[in-house]
Amino acid sequence: MREAPDRLRGAFARLCALGERGGEVWRGVFGIPDYEAYLAHMRATHPGETPMDRGEFLAWALERRHAGRGPRCC
């Protein structure tokens, strides 16, 4: 009897992971780079510097996409 909730929880976790992955793809489509990858890069190549936190990083990505010079189409 205890298995059912466990299985349900498992399914829910999988669903969350799927949503997380979907969100990642969706952010990618909008040109918002992956924050974890940015952190990994900063740690590996610029260990002395403080990386942006998640909010700053998102704000930066938005600014680049929309306030930048990249014209978009007709």
Added chain:
Amino acid sequence: MNKLLSILLWGAIAVVGAFAFAAFALKRGESVSAVWLVTAALAVYFLAFRFYSRFIAERVLQVDPRRATPAERRNDGMDYVPTNKWVLYGHHFAAIAGAGPLVGPVLAAQMGYLPGTLWILAGVVLAGAVQDMIVLFASVRRDGRSLGEMVKMELGPVPGSVALVGVLAIMIIILAVLSLVVVKALAVSPWGTFTIAATIPIALVMGVYMRFIRPGKVGEASAIGVALLLGSIWLGRSVAESASWGSAFTLAGTEIAWAMIIYGAVASSLPVWLMLAPRDYLSTFLKIGTVVALAIGIYVVAPHLRMPDVTRFVDGTGPVFSGSLFPFLFITIACGAVSGFHSLISSGTTPKMIQSEGHIRMIGYGGMLAESFVAIMAITAACVLDPGVYFVMNSPAAVIGTTVDKAAEVVSSWGFVITPDVITQTAKDIGETTILSRAGGAPTLAVGMAQILAQALGGKSMEAFWYHFAILFEALFILTAVDAGTRVGRFMIQDMLGHVWAPLGDTKLLPANFLGTGLCVAMWGYFLYQGVVDPLGGINTLWQLFGIGNQMLAGIALLLCTVVLMKMKRERYAWVTLVPTAWLLVTTLTAGWQKLFHPSPSIGFLALAHRFSDAAASGKILAPAKTLAEMQRVAFNNYLDAVVCGFFVLLVVAMCVYAILISLRALRATQPTVQETPFVAHAEGVAYA
């Protein structure tokens, strides 16, 4: 075994495509199902992608999947990020696809469904997708440099600067014409105006949600936004029917034009997270969803194409736009066949994110095929309409008058029989008071979509809902483009002003920002207002001006591609870019020449300007002007249009001369003289398919 399977598969696709083409080739004069048109297009796309794009990638460009891309070499987790092929495909498509492929094909439908469809297919396979892919390739080999920088590198500094001024001019015209499409769709339409107005608070809610409540949850916020949007369409009907609210949202064309101008100035000055970003997510969501829904809808409903394959308006006397099939079809349909604007995207963020040169084909060529498919959807939706309804919606008031009786009489006299009752009933079905003279593509496409989607889902009673859904979807991403475009235009203007007086170029300085925004909005606002009050011109003038500009830019991009091939010493294959370049130059220069010097005032800017200034000089007043001052304004506007058109023509001729000189030098060289970044292999252990 695999090889056999491949031959069978591609053979089958070729056979299906041939059957689809035969279906409408053999039944000329009879009504044909739209399914055949869409199937034929899909077969062409698959075959072109499998064979032609592969030929270009492997033989012509010799892409090298072993070579590290800028994303890998300069990976900084921010600008340069190796990105999954499919995610990048989506990113690239979302950036290139806008309202363009929805407008041009609808206007071109006045010549029948065949000329437009054939040009969209031939254009994308041989010109548009080739341009997007080779520019992407060139940029990947140059650290992701932009088109302007590459023109500077390969052609010299003068052509580089001249090209930038050309881009700004095209931006201004596109912003004006897209705003005009919105004005035509929303004038005297309280339901439409309410739903578009509602997108502003909805975007603000989403912006705050993504910034403060659940930072970065783009998917959640988009879902909430879509739900609220659908709610606003549903509410719109009651608003339109209410006596007090309905009249508050019933605005004349000029009022909506002013609203757009103010909106453009204010929206482009707000922080991006507040309004632009959420709207961008929403419109992309809707764009992808709607195109997929429409494609499925066409296969489910299988509507017949009621527009003839070729109408008599190929002779240039059409009411929607003037000018004969050659050259005007080829500038009316720009986006969807070949769009110069894409060369800016292919040399924007995409080349900095690509994992492997092996992906260039899928993203550059394949991305453009998807945009072309949107154009095919648009022409299909316009051609399943009753042709009478199509012409009533797209002809200017100066031609068909302002009453349903007069409009029915005029359109019927062209051979597209329609009764006043049908016109009134169509307006009623979509929940509007009038459908007369709603040129610009969006409303026509919306009626076509509404009829297809209502047959698939919800029946007749849902037609008004789907109509306003389609209007919302188009207006939403036009407003996004106006906002984003005004920002880009401001940067370009500040860049130029900075050369005159440095503080004006400082993007952190508020007064300089306001000046840049003000100038940009004033320029496109001027063209917009002129289009709204001009009963003859409007879309007729501005869309063609945009088409000429956009194709000129494509010509410049393809000239760059040709120079790059020559400098790589790949001149054997230079025909791959030379053929489309030559075609674009021939059509756009002819069109530009005719728009300037054609003796007919309905085509030539100067002829029309002279007619009005001559009449004004002798004290006569010509309709639609009512005063001498208005006469002079019409003349002035046409001189202005002539200057812009002449500028585009001179621009491309100058580029052509530069490209020929440099190509000749490259031909004489014995070694490749191309300026690529040196070869670096992928890092150890990195392997991208």
